[in-house]
Every structure is written in structure tokens, then in C-alpha cells.
Amino acid sequence: MKKLIGIITTMAVLGIAVTFAKGPEAETNLNAALAKAKKEGKMLFVQFGRESCGNCQALKGMISAGDVKLSERSFVYADVNCDDRATSQLFRSKFKVEGRMLPFVVIADADGKQLAARSGYGDADEFRKLIKDAQKKLKTPQK
Numbered sequence: 063m064k065k066l067i068g069i070i071t072t073m074a075v076l077g078i079a080v081t082f083a084k085g086p087e088a089e090t091n092l093n094a095a096l097a098k099a100k101k102e103g104k105m106l107f108v109q110f111g112r113e114s115c116g117n118c119q120a121l122k123g124m125i126s127a128g129d130v131k132l133s134e135r136s137f138v139y140a141d142v143n144c145d146d147r148a149t150s151q152l153f154r155s156k157f158k159v160e161g162r163m164l165p166f167v168v169i170a171d172a173d174g175k176q177l178a179a180r181s182g183y184g185d186a187d188e189f190r191k192l193i194k195d196a197q198k199k200l201k202t203p204q205k
């Protein structure tokens with residue numbers, strides 16, 4: 063009985079640890095993410111890619127592990143499917159990203175104005191720098 067209670071306790075602790083280690087919850091609808099960012103006055107981090115993309119999965123892993131921190135207090139995280147026609151049209155009408163490799167990543171202000179963008183694989187340091195660059199632009203008066 064003591065062994066069973068120990069196993070159950072260990073599983074509960076691990077479950078809680080995994081829950082708290084998870085990164086921010088991703089919004090999969092770009093329209094909803096744009097509306098949420100505006101309503102809550104937060105920056106928007108958009109990952110435009112696909113499930114079968116290794117680079118896209120690597121970025122998701124960095125975010126969920128906390129290597130690329132997206133504070134829920136400051137960001138809405140959108141992980142949207144580039145193969146969805148409506149999402150693709152909205153993304154391309156709203157944002158401009160140079161490059162051809164997935165994922166396309168855009169950081170926008172609460173009104174959806176693009177502040178920074180990149181394409182393709184990057185390590186955690188590169189994504190952290192992208193976030194810092196966007197935050198600097200947000201604090202700099204726009205002309």
C-alpha cells in the first residue's frame with residue numbers, strides 16, 4: 063500500500079511539473095490571436111508553419127521548454143497552419159517575411175503592426191534576439 067501511495071504521489075508531482083514546464087498555450091486561429099492581442103494589449107508572436115516541418119517543431123520545443131520565453135503577461139502566442147488557405151491569405155496580407163523556409167515568425171504589436179520577422183531555423187538565442195528587437199521597436203516612438 064505504501065508503495066502504491068508513493069507511486070501515485072510521484073506521478074502527481076511529475077504531472078504538475080510537466081504542466082508548469084509547458085510554454086504558453088498556443089492560439090491556432092490567427093484572427094482570434096489578433097483579436098486577443100488587441101483586446102489584452104499584448105504583443106503577438108506568430109509561428110506560421112506546419113506539423114510536418116522539423117524547423118517548426120524545433121521552435122515549438124524551444125517555446126514549450128522555456129528556452130524562448132513568451133510571457134503570457136506580454137504575449138499572445140499564435141501557432142498557425144500555413145496549409146490552411148484562409149490563414150495563409152490573412153497572414154500574407156498582414157505580414158511580410160523575407161525568406162522561403164518555415165517557420166515564418168512575426169512579432170507584432172497589439173494592433174497587429176509587424177515589428178520583427180524571420181524565416182527558417184534558428185536557435186534559441188536568435189529568437190530571443192528577435193523578441194528583444196521587437197520590444198525595442200515597441201518602446202521607440204514610431205514616425
